[in-house]
Amino acid sequence: MRGEDILDEAIAFARPLLESLAMQSSPHLAKHINDALSMPFHRGLPRVEARKFIYFYEEEESHNETLLKFAKLDYNRVQLLHKQELGVVSRWWKELDLAKGLPYVRDRIAEGFFQSAGVQFEPNFALSRILLTKCIQILALVDDTYDSYVVFLGVEKLAGVKEFKWLETNPKLVEASKFFGRLLNDMVARKDEEKEGHCLAGNCYMKEYGVSKEKAMEELRKMCDNAWKDMNEESMRPTAVPMPLITSIVNLARMMEVVFQYDDGYTIASSLKDHVTLMFVEPIPED
Known part of the structure; x- marks a missing residue:
């Protein structure tokens, strides 16, 4: 937070020491350190960070086998749900068949779903992810057509009155x-x-x-x-609004941190290829 200068000083002091430690550590610990330096855990997407930590924890000699197995099982089951949802929005996008009439539209359904899952990854938000992905695609269509001209109609119908009124105050x-x-x-x-x-x-x-x-x-x-x-x-x-809404807004920033870490990850499809593959395609080996 602002005003906590001692934490800024701690980061400045610790960074060169951690960089030096990474050069002297085992490969898996060095990767863990370098990942933290390039993308602090708190600013990363929960699902992306979870998978990275599972790989790191597995290499630790003192890891708990039962806990590790449960973590892999949990990740893979949620991934399976996400994969099914991605299939739903992919079929929806294919049925629209906009590429014929609007060839300039970015075909980024997987990247759009990645952003939706980044904002709300929990299983109980399945419908929210599907609707948000559709909104992202439609807004991208409008953006590509009208160059950043977007209109929100009936947004209040997608949220409670209290939450929408809170958003209207520009918190x-x-x-x-x-x-x-x-x-x-x-x-x-x-x-x-x-x-x-x-x-x-x-x-x-x-x-x-x-x-x-x-x-x-x-x-x-x-x-x-x-x-x-x-x-x-x-x-x-x-605040008077539910914590899941607060978390979603923070996760939106985390998602943007990942998407725009090196380049425009939404427009340049290859930029998010590894993230999309690990998050929705390849399960973690459970053996």
């Missing part, structure tokens, strides 16, 4: 999550987006403060870190 948690996603997307923007005249945060910062692109990116990363501090603080603050 700080939601604003921080939106700001975070906007910055991440701009930081990995493709060159063709710049040529098309999109107003990217990095370019705006460079022009306003007269700094280099490297300096602008450094400052944007600091803004992203501050946005996370705001989300951490707001997610722990007592």
Whole structure:
């Protein structure tokens, strides 16, 4: 959270020590350390982080065999459910057959479902994932057609009145999550987006403060870190809305962290290929 300078100092002190330790450690521990340094556990998607930790824990000599077996079983059963849901939305998208009339539309149903499962992965949110994936695809269609023109109709019907009224007040948690996603997307923007005249945060910062692109990116990363501090603080603050809604908003930021970690993972299909494969296709060996 903001104001906890001692934690920032602790990170600055520990990072070089952990980097040095990784170079001297066993391969599985080194990977665990490097993964944590590149993507802090709290900022990663729960399902992605769970699978990585299962692999790490299995290599530990002191692991509990029963606990490990249960973790694998749980992961694989939830994966099977997700796979069935992906089949449902894939058939829906195929039946629409929009590619014939709208060849420019991005065919990213697997990536869209990955985002939905990232926001709410629990089995009891199956219908929510299916509906959210459909919304993502339709919004992508509108975005591709009208260049960022989107309209929300009847959103209040998808949530309770209390929750929708809360969202209408633009709570700080939601604003921080939106700001975070906007910055991440701009930081990995493709060159063709710049040529098309999109107003990217990095370019705006460079022009306003007269700094280099490297300096602008450094400052944007600091803004992203501050946005996370705001989300951490707001997610722990007592509210009248249910915790699953709060968690979903935080998970949305986590999903964006993964999708835009290196490039535009939604537009560039290959970027999320490994995540999609591990999350929905390949189960964890249980033997």
